[in-house]
Amino acid sequence: xxxxQSPYNQPNFGQPQQPYAPQPQGPRxxxxxxxxxxxxxxxxxxxxxxxxxxxxxxxxxxxxxxLQRSLQAVGPNGIPRNTPGSLIVALVxxxxxxxxxxxxxxxxxxxxxxAKAELSxxxxxxxxxxxxxxxxxxxxxxxxxGLAFCIVPGLIAAAGLxxxxxxxxxxxxxFAALGASWGALSKHLGSAVVLAIVLGLIVIVSLxxxxxxxxxxxxxLQLSLALLYRDLFGAGAGAxxxxxxxxxxxxxxx
Numbered sequence: 001x002x003x004x005q006s007p008y009n010q011p012n013f014g015q016p017q018q019p020y021a022p023q024p025q026g027p028r029x030x031x032x033x034x035x036x037x038x039x040x041x042x043x044x045x046x047x048x049x050x051x052x053x054x055x056x057x058x059x060x061x062x063x064x065x066x067l068q069r070s071l072q073a074v075g076p077n078g079i080p081r082n083t084p085g086s087l088i089v090a091l092v093x094x095x096x097x098x099x100x101x102x103x104x105x106x107x108x109x110x111x112x113x114x115a116k117a118e119l120s121x122x123x124x125x126x127x128x129x130x131x132x133x134x135x136x137x138x139x140x141x142x143x144x145x146g147l148a149f150c151i152v153p154g155l156i157a158a159a160g161l162x163x164x165x166x167x168x169x170x171x172x173x174x175f176a177a178l179g180a181s182w183g184a185l186s187k188h189l190g191s192a193v194v195l196a197i198v199l200g201l202i203v204i205v206s207l208x209x210x211x212x213x214x215x216x217x218x219x220x221l222q223l224s225l226a227l228l229y230r231d232l233f234g235a236g237a238g239a240x241x242x243x244x245x246x247x248x249x250x251x252x253x254x
Contacts, residue, residue: 030188040220043220050107060097064097071089098136104218105166105222105226108166112230125169132165132168135165139164142161143161161181161185162196162225163184163229167229
């Protein structure tokens with residue numbers, strides 16, 4: 001019987017661990033909660049980029065929100081009402097946050113495709129953020145109509161349109177992205193609804209400590225959606241399918 005080997009004699013002992021990076025791959029054709037765990041690995045492997053990116057997005061959103069509230073007037077019933085100034089701030093906020101959201105998604109798609117996300121990509125959404133605004137308005141209308149009938153149709157609409165942002169950032173127009181997202185996720189609607197609920201709960205919980213949790217939850221959300229995009233459409237934006245065969249996921253039903 002051979003004596004047990006000491007771990008100190010292993011060739012890789014004491015060597016720094018390589019940060020997690022996904023392998024380029026084609027579509028898996030599944031919707032799984034595993035994307036959240038993989039997104040967390042990507043985020044924690046590059047916190048020096050993702051935390052500042054989340055902080056910039058959070059700071060911009062909070063600043064515009066505070067400014068808009070300060071410009072609102074108080075109605076006779078004590079309810080704040082918008083003024084021309086607050087409406088202008090809301091419009092500027094929509095453009096700025098959509099611009100940053102497009103940059104965050106570009107970062108996420110780069111990370112998912114195997115490249116390293118760079119903070120400079122946060123300002124690279126200028127060519128797609130207008131389409132993203134149009135898409136988000138249409139998504140909001142679809143969800144609102146669904147919620148008007150019942151909560152369930154609203155959840156189905158939100159789940160079926162989760163991939164609009166990565167599709168727009170990858171080069172599709174707003175209407176084409178809506179159709180492509182629904183076409184892909186409607187085949188896995190049950191799993192998509194579960195994933196949408198879990199992601200929504202993560203964002204809601206992150207709001208509790210004065211919204212500071214959004215610094216982490218927003219990048220986590222973008223990475224999760226980029227990974228879902230990879231699983232249904234292939235590698236991230238601009239990446240080529242290299243014929244990589246992905247390992248089996250933990251639970252293909254969710």
